[in-house]
Every structure is written in structure tokens, then in C-alpha cells.
Amino acid sequence: MNQGSRTNYETRRTTPIFVREVSPVVNDQAFYDLRWASGSITTEREWNRITATIRAIPPDCHSILDVGTGNGLLANELAGTGKSVTAVDISEVALSKVRGPTLLRSADNLEGVADRSYDLVLCTEMLEHLEHATYVGALREFNRVARRAILITVPNRELMREHMGLCGHCGSRFHIWGHRRRFTQDDLETLFPSFATAWVSAFGDQLPKYNWPLLWMRTAIAKAWFIDERSPCPECHSFAPAAPKYPSLARLCDLLNSNLPKRRREPWLMALYRVR
Numbered sequence: 723m724n725q726g727s728r729t730n731y732e733t734r735r736t737t738p739i740f741v742r743e744v745s746p747v748v749n750d751q752a753f754y755d756l757r758w759a760s761g762s763i764t765t766e767r768e769w770n771r772i773t774a775t776i777r778a779i780p781p782d783c784h785s786i787l788d789v790g791t792g793n794g795l796l797a798n799e800l801a802g803t804g805k806s807v808t809a810v811d812i813s814e815v816a817l818s819k820v821r822g823p824t825l826l827r828s829a830d831n832l833e834g835v836a837d838r839s840y841d842l843v844l845c846t847e848m849l850e851h852l853e854h855a856t857y858v859g860a861l862r863e864f865n866r867v868a869r870r871a872i873l874i875t876v877p878n879r880e881l882m883r884e885h886m887g888l889c890g891h892c893g894s895r896f897h898i899w900g901h902r903r904r905f906t907q908d909d910l911e912t913l914f915p916s917f918a919t920a921w922v923s924a925f926g927d928q929l930p931k932y933n934w935p936l937l938w939m940r941t942a943i944a945k946a947w948f949i950d951e952r953s954p955c956p957e958c959h960s961f962a963p964a965a966p967k968y969p970s971l972a973r974l975c976d977l978l979n980s981n982l983p984k985r986r987r988e989p990w991l992m993a994l995y996r997v998r
């Protein structure tokens with residue numbers, strides 16, 4: 723890492739545009755071990771995301787470092803296309819699902835991975851999970867270890883409140899998938915000092931957003947938050963959600979919401995960066 727790129731990151735740290743953190747997750751490793759141990763459901767939408775990601779990989783990239791491999795689906799699928807893939811995650815449970823080579827690391831410390839040693843650093847649906855210091859460190863590491871390109875996907879302008887849960891055990895409020903930041907297309911324009919942005923685009927079948935006033939009423943008044951039964955509370959690791967205070971008001975909000983015209987949006991953003 724040369725002094726120039728370090729200076730870039732220090733400057734960027736003070737810019738507010740792409741960072742809007744929500745609840746802190748106390749122990750990431752424990753959270754994701756529990757999260758991946760409780761299984762994952764692969765929807766048709768997820769498969770479409772994986773297929774679109776594989777299609778976007780530049781043909782001159784043969785060795786790939788998949789950072790934050792999660793359920794390993796993409797790494798396993800990619801290995802089948804003849805690419806050489808190494809999967810990185812902080813969760814051993816996640817890595818146990820990967821068939822190829824793996825590396826147990828945090829994204830901000832890819833110790834043992836040499837500078838410019840992989841054609842492509844791939845990072846899908848992971849950056850939104852990181853708290854600030856880890857996020858900045860991960861970008862620095864991607865910039866260091868990628869030789870030709872970096873490809874990332876993140877949720878597109880996520881409505882965070884639509885995915886917030888309330889723990890029935892300790893009462894903490896948390897994002898049910900552990901997201902801590904939301905991204906817009908602009909946030910992805912300049913992330914890596916040694917790489918130029920080739921393109922940024924929204925993709926996936928459009929998803930409806932919950933009507934905002936009704937969402938506020940459902941959560942702030944009815945105290946009915948959201949649930950993913952495969953995600954534990956990051957504070958106390960309980961899987962039990964809090965019961966809604968006014969369930970019939972929450973049901974009314976859901977009913978009204980389902981009958982209103984809704985804003986629709988592609989669920990993901992994808993960005994490709996090429997070495998300068």
C-alpha cells in the first residue's frame with residue numbers, strides 16, 4: 723500500500739455520502755455462524771442475482787477471490803465454470819459450505835494474500851454488513867489484492883426500516899439481515915484509488931417498497947417489527963422476536979399497503995472497477 727492511496731482513504735473517511743450506519747452488531751463472527759447454521763433459502767430471485775453476477779465477470783479474470791462468501795452458492799457455481807475461486811469469510815460455518823479453497827479472514831485483514839495476487843476481487847451482498855472501520859479496511863484490502871478488476875454488488879437504496887426487527891429477549895432493535903449501511907448508485911462511483919469505475923448499474927426484477935407512512939405506523943405505533951426466523955438478535959443471539967403491541971393495527975397497515983400503488987425498484991446495484 724503506497725502513501726498516496728492511504729491518503730485517499732483518509733480523505734474519503736470524512737465524506738458523508740455513502741455511510742449511514744444503523745444498529746451495531748456486537749460479535750460478527752457469532753452472528754454469522756448462527757446465521758449460516760440456520761440454513762438459507764435460495765429463491766429464483768437469488769439465482770437470477772447469481773447468474774447476473776457470473777455474466778458480469780470480465781473474461782480476462784481467471785483467478786477470483788470471493789470475499790464474504792456467505793452460503794458459498796456463488797463460489798461453488800463459479801468453480802463449475804472453470805474459474806479458480808478462493809472463498810473468504812469470517813464464519814467457519816459459511817466456509818464449510820464451500821467446495822473449493824477457503825480462507826478464514828475478516829475482509830479488512832486479508833493477511834497472507836499477496837498484493838495484486840487475484841485477477842478479480844468479487845464481493846457480493848457483503849459491504850452493507852460492515853461497520854465503518856471494517857468497511858474502510860475492506861476497500862483498502864480489495865484495492866491491494868486485486869490485479870485486474872473488482873466487482874461488487876450491494877442492495878439498491880434499501881428501505882432499512884422495512885427490514886428492522888425487535889428482539890423479544892433483550893429488546894434491541896436490529897436489521898434482520900445485519901445490514902448497517904445503505905447504498906445509492908452515486909455511493910459506488912469512486913471507491914478504489916487504483917481502479918477506475920467501468921460502470922455502475924441497478925439490476926434484478928423490480929421489488930415493491932412498503933408505503934412509508936404505513937410503514938411508520940406499523941413500526942412506531944403498532945410496534946410490529948419484521949422477522950427473519952433464520953437471523954438471531956446480534957446482541958443476545960436469541961431467535962425470538964418481540965410480539966407486536968397492536969397486531970390488528972399492523973395487519974391493517976399490511977392490508978392497506980398491499981392495496982396501494984407502490985414504488986418499485988431493482989433490488990441490487992452492481993459495479994465493476996478496472997485497474998488504472
Ligand SMILES: [Zn+2]
Pocket residue numbers: 889890891892893894955956957958959960
Ligand atoms: Zn436480543
